[in-house]
Amino acid sequence: MAEITMKNIVKRYGDGFQAVNDVSLDIADGEFMILVGPSGCGKSTLLRMIVGLEDITSGDMMIGGVRVNKKAPRDRNLAMVFQNYALYPHLTVFENIAFPLRLRKAPESEVRQRVNEAAEMLELTEHLGRRPANLSGGQRQRVAMGRAIVRKADAFLFDEPLSNLDAKLRGQMRTEIARMQRRLGTTTVYVTHDQTEAMTLGDRIAVLRKGVLQQVGSAHQLYEEPANLFVAGFIGSPPMNFVPGRIADGRIETPFGTVAPTSERITRIGDRDLVILGFRPEYFEDYSLVPAGARTRGHTFTVDVDVTEWLGNELYAYVPYEAPEEVTRQLGELERELDSEQMRTQLVVALDPASRIRSGTKAELWFDPERMHVFDAATGDNLTRDPDRTFDDDNVHAGVRTE
Amino acid sequence: MVGQRASRWWTTGGLLILVWALFPLLWMVSLSFKDPNTFRSQTPTFFPSKWVWTNYQTVFSDALFTSALRNSIGISLIATLLSVVIAMFAAYAIARMDYPGKKFLLSMALAIAMFPQAALVGPLFNMWRSLGIYDTWIGLIIPDLTFALPLSIWTMSAFFRQIPWEMEQAAQVDGATAWQAFRRVIVPLAAPGVFTTAILTFFFCWNEFLLAISLTSTNRARTVPAALSFFTGASQFQSPITAIMAASVVVTIPVVLLVLAFQRRIMAGLTAGAVKG
Numbered sequence: 001m002a003e004i005t006m007k008n009i010v011k012r013y014g015d016g017f018q019a020v021n022d023v024s025l026d027i028a029d030g031e032f033m034i035l036v037g038p039s040g041c042g043k044s045t046l047l048r049m050i051v052g053l054e055d056i057t058s059g060d061m062m063i064g065g066v067r068v069n070k071k072a073p074r075d076r077n078l079a080m081v082f083q084n085y086a087l088y089p090h091l092t093v094f095e096n097i098a099f100p101l102r103l104r105k106a107p108e109s110e111v112r113q114r115v116n117e118a119a120e121m122l123e124l125t126e127h128l129g130r131r132p133a134n135l136s137g138g139q140r141q142r143v144a145m146g147r148a149i150v151r152k153a154d155a156f157l158f159d160e161p162l163s164n165l166d167a168k169l170r171g172q173m174r175t176e177i178a179r180m181q182r183r184l185g186t187t188t189v190y191v192t193h194d195q196t197e198a199m200t201l202g203d204r205i206a207v208l209r210k211g212v213l214q215q216v217g218s219a220h221q222l223y224e225e226p227a228n229l230f231v232a233g234f235i236g237s238p239p240m241n242f243v244p245g246r247i248a249d250g251r252i253e254t255p256f257g258t259v260a261p262t263s264e265r266i267t268r269i270g271d272r273d274l275v276i277l278g279f280r281p282e283y284f285e286d287y288s289l290v291p292a293g294a295r296t297r298g299h300t301f302t303v304d305v306d307v308t309e310w311l312g313n314e315l316y317a318y319v320p321y322e323a324p325e326e327v328t329r330q331l332g333e334l335e336r337e338l339d340s341e342q343m344r345t346q347l348v349v350a351l352d353p354a355s356r357i358r359s360g361t362k363a364e365l366w367f368d369p370e371r372m373h374v375f376d377a378a379t380g381d382n383l384t385r386d387p388d389r390t391f392d393d394d395n396v397h398a399g400v401r402t403e
Numbered sequence: 404m405v406g407q408r409a410s411r412w413w414t415t416g417g418l419l420i421l422v423w424a425l426f427p428l429l430w431m432v433s434l435s436f437k438d439p440n441t442f443r444s445q446t447p448t449f450f451p452s453k454w455v456w457t458n459y460q461t462v463f464s465d466a467l468f469t470s471a472l473r474n475s476i477g478i479s480l481i482a483t484l485l486s487v488v489i490a491m492f493a494a495y496a497i498a499r500m501d502y503p504g505k506k507f508l509l510s511m512a513l514a515i516a517m518f519p520q521a522a523l524v525g526p527l528f529n530m531w532r533s534l535g536i537y538d539t540w541i542g543l544i545i546p547d548l549t550f551a552l553p554l555s556i557w558t559m560s561a562f563f564r565q566i567p568w569e570m571e572q573a574a575q576v577d578g579a580t581a582w583q584a585f586r587r588v589i590v591p592l593a594a595p596g597v598f599t600t601a602i603l604t605f606f607f608c609w610n611e612f613l614l615a616i617s618l619t620s621t622n623r624a625r626t627v628p629a630a631l632s633f634f635t636g637a638s639q640f641q642s643p644i645t646a647i648m649a650a651s652v653v654v655t656i657p658v659v660l661l662v663l664a665f666q667r668r669i670m671a672g673l674t675a676g677a678v679k680g
Contacts, residue, residue, distance in 0.1 A: 072575070074575055082573055088591075104578060147577065
């Protein structure tokens with residue numbers, strides 16, 4: 001058991017490329033921390049610096065209160081699950097799991113007992129005599145986890161452990177990892193680029209972009225109070241819609257009409273010539289389905305619906321709109337960074353599946369202006385964010401011990 | 404239809420090449436069983452008219468051959484062992500580590516492998532004589548190593564490169580020292596490569612002729628390929644051809660046995676299942 005503290009961690013490669021830039025992060029004892037970001041954001045490098053496979057250029061890496069910058073991986077007592085499992089193909093499943101204990105020259109009886117315990121927990125008991133080549137992907141994944149568990153390590157580190165599995169198995173293994181972590185209560189750092197894993201697994205999520213930490217918080221905080229355009233666009237699927245806007249005399253001009261929100265979080269911004277407004281797809285609704293009481297509270301506008309996608313539990317509608325050149329350019333850049341290919345300026349709105357709106361028709365949509373996010377057009381900072389907002393169930397399903 | 408015809412062509416072509424390659428071997432075996440006095444008969448036959456073991460008796464009763472066999476086995480095994488062990492460390496360094504002069508080292512190794520041996524024979528002869536290792540095992544092992552090592556290093560570093568980095572990193576995280584990771588993970592995984600290299604090196608040393616004949620003068624260190632050229636028949640008037648063939652068959656057998664014994668090890672990609680495949 002140990003807490004992991006990073007102070008101003010920097011990783012600069014020989015060619016001058018800065019993979020991790022001044023990251024400071026506290027991971028509490030027993031906490032499940034997710035590192036997430038698009039590929040190349042430095043999340044794996046950061047993880048490898050924790051475990052010691054990558055040198056730290058500058059900064060302090062503390063594990064359990066001890067500075068470990070110069071310690072070899074084997075002296076850090078951490079367990080790591082690799083993306084491609086890295087099982088030893090010449091050893092049986094039993095010996096694979098027992099490997100760390102064998103290196104430590106643990107007595108045979110202890111090895112046998114611990115491996116059997118881990119195997120039972122991971123339902124590998126009947127496969128102990130087999131070799132990794134004869135196992136399925138999910139089983140290999142569990143062997144890799146077994147090798148981590150058996151160590152009684154101070155912390156678990158996962159490097160995109162599920163990215164090689166098919167979608168169904170990924171869901172199963174996700175719950176299995178969550179269950180295992182909760183049962184063992186071991187500090188865990190988990191790297192992923194999959195936001196479903198990020199949202200569901202961890203106690204807290206750290207979002208990285210080009211080696212810079214963007215925001216750390218619970219899934220709720222990231223979703224409801226994103227720090228900037230990047231986090232807002234990265235978390236959530238389909239992603240948040242960004243549209244240009246102008247604030248004049250407390251009224252906000254949007255491509256679909258002018259609104260006048262009254263809540264303090266928006267009015268405190270003051271007048272600005274150009275801002276970027278953020279709307280989650282679910283902020284919109286088909287006007288005909290909005291309860292009469294709410295209709296007057298929101299803003300209603302008419303649009304041409306380009307395409308609709310009915311998914312049974314939801315209906316996505318795509319609405320093109322015109323945007324000024326400057327905004328289009330910035331949004332295009334953001335989308336490239338987020339690995340998305342949506343180049344045209346369009347709204348994605350998630351409607352009630354009962355809606356009668358269909359492709360190629362005109363539709364009346366409704367939204368509540370009080371919910372929108374306002375971002376600075378130049379810096380991308382979220383001007384409406386309340387960084388201290390906490391959510392009731394932040395720590396409930398994550399299982400953090402609050403005492 | 405086309406595929407069927409094409410595959411028949413491949414089979415025919417393969418058979419032709421096989422016959423082409425095997426014919427001298429068969430001829431050698433056949434000759435070794437012929438009577439040394441009558442094998443040059445008026446009506447030549449491919450297979451002996453009378454199968455005899457006399458040639459084998461001749462070669463095994465000849466000290467020239469038996470000591471040469473002993474020398475060959477000893478020198479080849481020692482040179483192979485040394486070469487494989489040294490090459491293993493060198494290849495690991497080349498495959499895994501980054502250090503200045505690595506490219507230079509590799510190209511030098513290649514250059515040595517390309518170097519014409521004949522050009523070295525004269526200087527070596529003089530040097531070995533003044534060093535007092537002319538006509539000794541060590542005097543053959545050293546040049547053998549020189550020419551076998553580049554080959555071993557190149558083959559083995561190719562094998563080491565195929566082993567995923569993660570295997571070693573996983574071992575390190577699991578608590579292994581660099582040496583433990585090398586011995587308990589990398590070497591077992593590279594075993595097919597080590598075997599392949601060992602066999603190739605062994606063949607090289609076993610078949611080496613030029614140095615063996617130039618740097619030896621007596622039975623002390625003369626290896627089989629060199630000794631064969633000194634063969635005479637049972638008597639001065641007898642042709643040594645059949646006896647030489649018998650000796651050739653004897654030295655071919657270990658090569659064939661080695662390949663048969665290890666071909667599965669060589670082929671088996673042991674890394675299967677290490678990573679998601």
